[in-house]
Amino acid sequence: MKEAISYLLQKDIVFQQIFDLYGEPTISTRPQGFESLCKLIIEQQVSLASAKACYLKLENLLEVVNPENISKTADEDLRNNGISKQKVVYLKALSNAVLNKELQLETLAEKTEPEIKTALTTIKGIGNWTAEVYMMFCLQKEDVFPIGDIALQNTLKELYPVSSKEEMILLSENWKPYSSLATYFFWHYYLKKRNREPLVY
Structure with a gap:
């Protein structure tokens, strides 16, 4: 440093x-994994204060923010807790990709930066910004x-x-x-x- x-x-x-x-x-550092990616999706194009309030509502609704709970929760219930219609789609896509093992978050740290970006951006709702900030905050990539x-x-x-x-x-x-x-x-x-x-x- x-x-x-x-x-x-x-x-x-x-x-x-x-x-x-x-x-x-x-x-800024955050733990690797699903919850951090959910936070980054919620933070897209909104203020961090707004995103924090939204995430805390989600946490209160689900108790544990994990792929299983998001996948089985009705879209309407997620929207009623502050998640936009579009971001409900994104969170469900991420959850399903993890559950189906299309995305293996635990192996990302072993990959190169282009490989990480490719793995993440194949998921609907995860673009370059989300992938790059995940690499910075969660994987501590330097460049x-x-x-x-x-x-x-x-x-x-x-x-x-x-x-x-x-x-x-x-x-x-x-x-x-x-x-x-x-x-x-x-x-x-x-x-x-x-x-x-x-x-x-």
């Missing part, structure tokens, strides 16, 4: 500026750059003369092999500037 931070501080003055303002970034993240995009536009995703991806080449840490720096800046803390649940 210290070595990676030192590398980025020397590589790009923007990281030194963020470090001087707000200190080291928070590195992931989730370009689909809106907070990341907005921060890059603020700190660099870039406007398109293509320009941002090109820029991120400078931070390899620590693109994940670079992303954590930008999220850290985004939250601290707005007097917000990382949401843990």
Whole structure:
């Protein structure tokens, strides 16, 4: 970690500026497995506060958030607990893939990053952002750059003369092999500037 931070501080003055303002970034970690993927699906395109409230309702409904319980729960009951119609479809697709052994979450850590992304994105409702953030939070992969993240995009536009995703991806080449840490720096800046803390649940 210290070595990676030192590398980025020397590589790009923007990281030194963020470090001087707000200190080291928070590195988010979550356990590997089904529950973390469910949380990421619920977090798609909504605020983390909203996602947390929704997940806690789901947990209260099911008692244990696992593929069996989601699969056998009526869609209407899931929707009545704050899950959108679309995300009910996604959670059921994930549950069925795990139950049918089409997706084996326990083996993902042994795979390469492209293999992990392929395995996850074959499931309806899991796109690149969800797969990439899972790799960062749950598998602690060091060189992931989730370009689909809106907070990341907005921060890059603020700190660099870039406007398109293509320009941002090109820029991120400078931070390899620590693109994940670079992303954590930008999220850290985004939250601290707005007097917000990382949401843990």
